[in-house]
Amino acid sequence: xxxxxxxxxxxxxxxxxxxxxxxxxxxxxxxxxxxxxxxxxxxxxxxxxxxxxxxxxxxxxxxxxxxxxxxxxxxxxxxxxxxxxxxxxxxxxxxxxxxxxxxxxxxxxxxxxxxxxxxxxxxxxxxxxxxxxxxxxxxxxxxxxxxxxxxxxxxxxxxxxxxxxxxxxxxxxxxxxxxxxxxxxxxxxxxxxxxxxxxxxxxxxxxxxxx
Numbered sequence: 001x002x003x004x005x006x007x008x009x010x011x012x013x014x015x016x017x018x019x020x021x022x023x024x025x026x027x028x029x030x031x032x033x034x035x036x037x038x039x040x041x042x043x044x045x046x047x048x049x050x051x052x053x054x055x056x057x058x059x060x061x062x063x064x065x066x067x068x069x070x071x072x073x074x075x076x077x078x079x080x081x082x083x084x085x086x087x088x089x090x091x092x093x094x095x096x097x098x099x100x101x102x103x104x105x106x107x108x109x110x111x112x113x114x115x116x117x118x119x120x121x122x123x124x125x126x127x128x129x130x131x132x133x134x135x136x137x138x139x140x141x142x143x144x145x146x147x148x149x150x151x152x153x154x155x156x157x158x159x160x161x162x163x164x165x166x167x168x169x170x171x172x173x174x175x176x177x178x179x180x181x182x183x184x185x186x187x188x189x190x191x192x193x194x195x196x197x198x199x200x201x202x203x204x205x206x207x208x209x210x211x
Contacts, residue, residue, distance in 0.1 A: 036072040037143040052208040053095040066091050096205035101168040113160035121152045172197050
């Protein structure tokens with residue numbers, strides 16, 4: 001297994017809709033996805049600041065989209081629905097990690113994210129009806145009331161976050177030195193080390209709830 005593939009597979013950093021997901025498509029997932037998108041359309045006072053992470057404002061739009069996403073994932077996986085604290089913790093962790101990545105000079109550029117989006121679109125548009133996640137992306141485009149071009153353009157900011165956070169993961173992984181990632185025990189240990197590192201970064205962050 002390649003190191004890069006392993007990093008992405010960890011799933012430690014980004015809690016977002018993965019456009020290249022490997023889970024099986026089910027009607028329940030598509031129904032939950034459409035529900036999430038429709039809920040995002042109803043967000044009120046989207047620019048109101050609800051919290052700050054190291055001074056960086058998190059808007060009501062960011063909060064509600066995260067909440068709707070966590071609900072979608074919970075419904076898809078059959079797990080418990082998120083609490084308000086779950087949403088705050090998820091947002092705070094990702095923002096703190098993103099800031100750390102930027103501090104280390106690991107932030108992806110808009111052009112890099114745009115190129116990555118083009119690659120994902122090319123995979124999606126291959127003449128393969130069984131392409132991974134194809135039905136989910138088609139449902140998302142339809143529910144979002146966007147053209148295909150607009151949809152892929154809208155994925156760029158999220159891909160920028162994903163690329164940046166994967167680089168942060170890769171940065172800490174390299175510090176561990178050569179590791180046999182084919183060994184399940186090594187993979188488990190690395191996961192724990194990275195989780196601890198990311199938790200430490202999050203704990204150092206200043207999180208302010210705006211009244």
